[in-house]
Amino acid sequence: MKRILSLGQSRNIIIIFISIAALMVTSAVIELRQSKKELLQLMASQAHSLLESLIIASKNTLQSYEYLENEEKQRLLNNANFIRNFYEQNKISNKTLKEISSENDIYHITIFNKHREKIYSSSLESLSDSLSNGLPFQILEPIFNNETDTLLMGVKTTRAEEGYRYVVALTAKDQSVIVLIIDASQFLSFKKEIGFGALLRSVVGGSPSIIYIALQDTTAILAGSGDLSILGPILDSEFLYSAFKDSLFLTHNVEFDSLEVFEAVHPFSYQGASIGLFRIGLSMEPIHDINERIFRRLIIITIVLIVIGFILFTYLFTRQRLNILHKQYQVVETYSGSIIDNVSDAIIVYNKNEGIKIFNSAAGNLFGNSKKEFIEKSPKELFSNSGCSELLEKDFTIRQHVCTINNQKKYLFVSKNNFYDSSDTINTILVIRDLTEQKMLEEKMERKQRLTAMGELASGVAHEIRNPLNAIGTIIQQLDKDFEPMQDRIEYHELAKIVYSEVRRIDDTIKEFLRFARPEPITPESFRLHELIHELQQQYQSLVDKNSISLEINNGWKGNVIWDRRQMKQVFINIFINAIDAIEKNGKISIITSSLNQQEIMVKIKDDGQGMPDKILENIFNLYYTTKAKGTGIGLSIVQRIIYEHNGIITVESAKGEGTTFIIKMPVMVNA
Numbered sequence: 001m002k003r004i005l006s007l008g009q010s011r012n013i014i015i016i017f018i019s020i021a022a023l024m025v026t027s028a029v030i031e032l033r034q035s036k037k038e039l040l041q042l043m044a045s046q047a048h049s050l051l052e053s054l055i056i057a058s059k060n061t062l063q064s065y066e067y068l069e070n071e072e073k074q075r076l077l078n079n080a081n082f083i084r085n086f087y088e089q090n091k092i093s094n095k096t097l098k099e100i101s102s103e104n105d106i107y108h109i110t111i112f113n114k115h116r117e118k119i120y121s122s123s124l125e126s127l128s129d130s131l132s133n134g135l136p137f138q139i140l141e142p143i144f145n146n147e148t149d150t151l152l153m154g155v156k157t158t159r160a161e162e163g164y165r166y167v168v169a170l171t172a173k174d175q176s177v178i179v180l181i182i183d184a185s186q187f188l189s190f191k192k193e194i195g196f197g198a199l200l201r202s203v204v205g206g207s208p209s210i211i212y213i214a215l216q217d218t219t220a221i222l223a224g225s226g227d228l229s230i231l232g233p234i235l236d237s238e239f240l241y242s243a244f245k246d247s248l249f250l251t252h253n254v255e256f257d258s259l260e261v262f263e264a265v266h267p268f269s270y271q272g273a274s275i276g277l278f279r280i281g282l283s284m285e286p287i288h289d290i291n292e293r294i295f296r297r298l299i300i301i302t303i304v305l306i307v308i309g310f311i312l313f314t315y316l317f318t319r320q321r322l323n324i325l326h327k328q329y330q331v332v333e334t335y336s337g338s339i340i341d342n343v344s345d346a347i348i349v350y351n352k353n354e355g356i357k358i359f360n361s362a363a364g365n366l367f368g369n370s371k372k373e374f375i376e377k378s379p380k381e382l383f384s385n386s387g388c389s390e391l392l393e394k395d396f397t398i399r400q401h402v403c404t405i406n407n408q409k410k411y412l413f414v415s416k417n418n419f420y421d422s423s424d425t426i427n428t429i430l431v432i433r434d435l436t437e438q439k440m441l442e443e444k445m446e447r448k449q450r451l452t453a454m455g456e457l458a459s460g461v462a463h464e465i466r467n468p469l470n471a472i473g474t475i476i477q478q479l480d481k482d483f484e485p486m487q488d489r490i491e492y493h494e495l496a497k498i499v500y501s502e503v504r505r506i507d508d509t510i511k512e513f514l515r516f517a518r519p520e521p522i523t524p525e526s527f528r529l530h531e532l533i534h535e536l537q538q539q540y541q542s543l544v545d546k547n548s549i550s551l552e553i554n555n556g557w558k559g560n561v562i563w564d565r566r567q568m569k570q571v572f573i574n575i576f577i578n579a580i581d582a583i584e585k586n587g588k589i590s591i592i593t594s595s596l597n598q599q600e601i602m603v604k605i606k607d608d609g610q611g612m613p614d615k616i617l618e619n620i621f622n623l624y625y626t627t628k629a630k631g632t633g634i635g636l637s638i639v640q641r642i643i644y645e646h647n648g649i650i651t652v653e654s655a656k657g658e659g660t661t662f663i664i665k666m667p668v669m670v671n672a
Contacts, residue, residue: 029298031321035290035294035321035324036287036291039287039290040251040253040262040287043251043262043282043287044251044264045422047251047262047264047280047282048249048264048266050280050339051249051264051266051278051280052266052419052429053339053340053343053347054213054278054280055266055268055278056415056417056429056431057343057345058215058268058270059270059415060345060415060431060433062270063398072166072182073152073168075104076106076166076168076180076182077150077152077168077170079100079104079106079180080168080169080170080178080180081170082100083097083100083109083111083178083180084170084172084178087111087120087172087173087176087178088172088173092111092120093120094120094121094122097109097111097120097121097122098122098123100122101122105182106122106180106181106182107165107181107182107183108121108122108123108179108180108181109121109122109178109179109180109181110122110178110179111172111176111177111178111179112140112144112176112177112179113174113175113176114144114174114175114176114177116137116144119176139153139167140169140177140179143169143171143177144177146175149170149171150168150169150170150171151167151168151169151170152168153166153167153168153169164183164184164185165181165182165183165184166181166182166183166184167179167180167181168180207338207339208283209282209283209285209286210226210280210281210282210283211226211227211259211261211281211282211283212224212225212226212227212228212230212231212279212280212281213225213226213278213279213280213281214226214228214231214278214279215268215275215276215277215278215279216231216234216276216277216279217234217275217276217277218233218234218235218244222275222276226281230256230259231279234277239252239265240265240277240279243265243266243267243277244265244267244274244276244277247267247269247274248267249264249265249266249267250264250265251263251264251265253284260284260288261281261282261283261284262281262282262283262284262287263279263280263281263282264279264280264282265277265278265279265280266278290324293324294321294324340358340360341360341361342360342361343360343362344362344433345362345431345432345433346360346362346363346365346366346367346430346431346432346433346434347360347362347363347429347430347431347432348360348363348379348382348429348430348432349427349428349429349430350378350379350427350428350430351421351425351426351427351428352425352426353425354376354425355375355376355377355378355379356375356376356377356378356379356382357375357376357427359375363432366405366410366432366434367382367405368405369382379392380392388401388403388405388412390403391414391416391430395416396414396416397415397416397417398413398414398415398416399414399416400412400413400414400435401414409436409653410434410436411434411435411436411438411439412432412433412434412435412436413432413433413435414430414431414432414433415429415430415431415432416428416429416430416431417429440649440651465506465510469503469506469507469510470507472499472503473500473503473504473507476496476499476500476503477496477500479496480493480496480497480500520567522563522564522567522645522646522670523564523566524562524563524564524669524670524671525562525563525564525565526560526561526562527560527561527563527565528558528559528560528561529555529557529558529559529560529561529593529601529603530555530557530558530593532565532568532569532572533553533555533572533591533593534553535569536569536572536573536576536591537551537553539573540576540577540580543580544580544589547580547583547584547585547586547587548585548586548587549580549583549585549586549587549588549589550587550588550589551588551589551591552588552589552590552591553590553591553592554590554591554592554593555593556592556593556594556595557593557594557595557601559668560668561601561666561668561669562668562669562670563646563666563670564642564646564670567642567645568642568646570638570639570642571639571642571643571664572605574635574636574638574639575605575639575662576589576605578635578636579605579606579607579609579660580607582607582609582610582611582659582660583607583608583609584609587607587608587609588607588608589605589606589607590604590605590606590607591603591604591605591606592604592606596665598668599667599668599669600665600666600667600668601665601666601668602663602664602665602666603663603664603666604661604662604663604664605661605662605664606659606660606661606662607659607660607661608659609659609660610656610657610659611654611655611656611657611658611659611660612652612654612655612656612660613656617652617654620636620652621636621637621639621640621650643664643666646666646667646670647666647667647670648664648665648666648667649664649665650662650663650664650665651663
């Protein structure tokens with residue numbers, strides 16, 4: 001009986017173990033299928049996020065195209081109008097056109113009369129039936145036929161040589177036509193470098209699990225990267241055509257020969273027009289590998305379960321499965337996370353429930369904060385401190401915005417879009433591009449061109465006036481010495497002295513002209529910047545005390561600089577005197593130095609005086625522009641020229657009633 005019971009118990013134990021094993025195997029198989037389903041859903045979600053990011057980046061690329069082309073058009077039109085003004089003033093010659101062409105990087109300039117005959121040209125080549133280097137003369141027919149007064153022909157290919165040209169034409173007096181041509185090859189090359197192809201190649205190259213990414217319309221593949229040979233036309237696939245026609249985000253598994261791919265598609269439109277369909281193919285190999293590993297471990301775990309029991313088997317299986325799922329989730333999440341974190345534009349994603357969800361490296365560089373400081377916090381904490389709260393409060397798609405971040409004025413190009421996540425929560429995506437450096441360089445180039453033009457004018461005026469002025473002074477002295485009238489002798493000599501005095505005063509003014517037109521060469525020497533500022537403080541302390549002005553100096557940078565000490569001291573004196581004049585009485589002046597990086601420093605001279613309205617601020621560096629009764633209007637123009645000669649940048653921030661701040665950014669070392 002005991003034997004039977006023993007056999008029965010063993011049989012029961014075996015049956016229990018087999019039942020438990022069968023139950024666990026069955027459960028594991030179900031879990032395997034469920035895991036595959038969840039992984040596919042996760043891949044779909046990540047693919048959707050990736051495609052959304054690509055769409056945003058693509059729209060930014062198209063907007064960059066439009067911005068670059070509009071800037072190039074405006075530059076050509078400005079040059080054409082400038083030439084037309086010269087031409088209508090009868091100041092044009094072949095030499096003038098050649099100089100304008102060389103200085104402004106214009107490939108060819110030609111002026112035709114109303115009989116279609118060339119009368120001026122920037123080159124000596126003869127023109128017959130071609131406009132220049134293979135461009136057909138017939139493209140100018142609309143302007144010669146008075147159908148239009150301005151012709152913007154965009155990029156044209158040439159027949160005589162390889163390359164592309166951009167053509168603009170304007171009518172002038174007597175029905176003449178001014179034609180400007182630039183070489184568009186560099187412009188097209190730049191567009192190619194920042195275009196869809198480059199964007200898609202960078203994405204595919206950064207992730208081996210992405211088989212292909214393509215932008216495709218019903219006729220062809222517009223752009224793509226990866227293995228594109230396996231992609232068929234949209235019209236041949238019911239799945240693709242349905243997504244394209246109904247503007248849907250769809251996913252499916254597809255096999256290309258022996259390759260199984262998880263494909264996601266998303267329509268792409270720009271400014272209301274349908275461009276095509278984004279297609280991304282992700283390799284299914286990681287999922288297959290995971291499934292195979294799970295299956296092998298399932299067999300092992302089942303055997304171990306029979307040996308050591310149900311509890312141990314359950315523990316091992318559950319732990320392994322969770323680890324695998326966690327690793328797979330991290331792999332799939334990396335697809336979009338790596339792309340977003342390495343994009344050059346700042347990307348911030350937030351919603352009202354969870355706060356900031358995505359805060360990439362570019363956003364941290366822009367706002368000077370790390371991701372850990374703001375993840376899951378309200379975006380108001382970030383934008384209120386930066387002065388950009390208007391970006392949260394107003395609805396827009398794309399706009400340019402100016403605000404102050406970390407006490408620095410920033411010019412931003414911002415894209416704002418909303419989307420719903422799987423829980424129907426509205427999420428907001430902000431894509432922010434920092435245009436501050438670009439804006440400052442544009443302003444510097446514009447001011448430098450203005451200074452050059454004013455300098456040339458000053459030099460010419462001084463040269464034409466000084467010689468006859470010296471002759472007048474010599475003659476007056478000689479007449480005063482050798483000639484004496486019979487009557488009114490005293491008055492005669494006094495008038496002669498007045499004339500000579502005025503000649504000397506005009507000559508002093510001409511010297512100021514020449515000082516601006518022919519600046520002294522820079523003589524760099526090494527010295528401590530804070531010592532120079534201390535000299536400035538000692539020199540003007542009595543004047544500051546006399547006007548009841550408090551002077552605050554904050555030397556945040558005390559290293560050596562290699563500048564022209566004498567000229568830079570003159571810069572600080574001019575700005576400092578202007579600050580004293582702006583305050584008059586009972587105010588405060590601050591001089592602050594700080595380091596921007598190892599090669600560049602910044603000096604701020606700030607006063608709390610009356611400030612300046614925008615009209616004065618726009619013209620403050622113009623030659624002979626002054627608001628002072630006894631001012632010459634040369635001081636700040638010379639200041640700006642000295643700063644530019646040191647390869648620096650000077651800007652002014654001011655508002656009526658809020659004071660003025662001069663900001664100087666300079667390299668630590670300047671070579672002569």
